[in-house]
């Protein structure tokens with residue numbers, strides 16, 4: 001009996017500790033969020049730092065976004081064509097591919113690339129500043145480190161991602177057209193014919209909204225894990241890793257809920 | 272004598288742990304004061320109180336005539352501009368050059384134009400014994416000693432009233448240690464001597480005896496001795512004697 005009781009106690013102890021530490025994590029993440037919001041609306045406004053970050057993000061991810069989007073567009077067209085051909089509905093390849101790219105692939109893939117390239121870099125950069133007391137140096141000068149380092153990064157990712165999303169969308173569609181029309185020989189007129197029926201501005205809007213929300217979250221998570229770093233180089237490594245892992249997890253989970261929300265708001269599908 | 276920093280019966284607890292117990296000290300204006308103590312004694316925590324980065328659980332704290340624990344966040348940020356701080360590893364912004372590092376507080380907090388800032392930066396560079404060759408180098412291109420000098424120049428940029436040093440020589444080689452100690456004395460004694468108050472945290476007893484006007488000893492959260500250097504050398508307090516004898520042989 002006693003043994004069972006001990007096992008139970010141990011079980012609840014471990015579960016309890018885990019839940020508590022997760023709750024604590026959520027609490028400090030919420031604090032980070034509110035702090036970023038608070039400092040966003042307090043002068044001085046750091047426009048130059050914001051623009052610097054925008055360049056930084058563009059520089060780091062533009063080429064990779066372009067490259068991956070080209071091949072994503074190509075492969076998704078290939079697969080869809082094979083599927084549709086069996087059913088004899090290959091004229092639907094165009095719209096299906098465009099919808100998939102615009103609504104899902106472009107925002108999600110761009111966000112994942114930005115997480116790996118920039119969210120990680122933010123955590124590493126801020127974390128290094130933390131362990132080398134550069135953050136303390138800012139605070140001692142009377143400068144808020146969240147305002148100086150956090151705010152420009154979060155808003156820059158939020159603005160950059162929709163732009164990268166557009167690049168992804170454009171290049172992926174070029175890839176799709178190339179495979180569909182040039183390689184697989186769908187007649188161009190048929191490839192485009194059904195597009196008009198299914199694709200409208202709201203489709204584009206859905207992707208852009210998603211990209212904006214993902215951008216904000218990626219910036220928030222990257223900077224959060226930077227400020228949270230403790231200890232030396234090892235702490236920086238852990239923070240960088242956590243920024244990437246959590247960034248991706250949150251993007252993919254959020255994508256579902258965002259989709260179900262936007263579908264209701266933007267379209268009349270009756271779901 | 273006027274105090275720059277006045278702590279009365281300060282108690283600081285972190286959760287269950289009491290780090291500072293009923294700590295009182297009056298740090299005189301315009302002098303060099305060193306706070307000695309073993310690691311973990313609470314020295315850095317005490318220094319953070321001066322800046323308002325940590326608030327006392329109990330007790331009163333007056334720094335430069337300001338009642339620090341009652342200041343709002345905005346007031347604290349203004350208040351901190353009256354301080355300069357030299358960090359253990361200088362804490363230079365590693366993406367900025369020497370010039371940009373020293374100019375940083377000037378750009379943030381003064382209306383000086385580009386030329387005036389450059390002039391002031393050169394002036395500060397000379398004051399800490401560096402020449403203009405290092406002006407456009409990044410921290411990674413400077414030696415440890417040079418970084419400390421740049422850190423001090425940055426700390427002096429806004430003409431602080433109190434200069435704080437947290438273990439300025441820990442982890443440095445003997446030659447750089449001597450250089451930093453000389454720098455502390457020249458800065459503390461020549462930069463508007465009557466105005467600048469220097470507070471050093473250290474466990475380097477040799478240097479402390481050489482450069483300080485006053486020495487305090489922090490042990491288990493309390494100041495157990497605070498006196499002018501000459502008196503401090505002859506203290507009979509057993510804990511301090513042990514510390515002195517341990518580190519002077």
Ligand SMILES: Nc1ncnc2c1ncn2[C@@H]1O[C@H](COP(=O)(O)OP(=O)(O)O)[C@@H](O)[C@H]1O
Nearest residue numbers: 285288290308309310311312313314315316317
């Ligand atoms: N923010 C904090 N939360 C909890 N404990 C702390 C905090 N800051 C310092 N301490 C504890 O206070 C004690 C004194 O630390 P510190 O002031 O850094 O000592 P010193 O600088 O004299 O080596 C240490 O035991 C440290 O773990």
Ligand SMILES: [Mg+2]
Nearest residue numbers: 314315316437
């Ligand atoms: Mg310390």
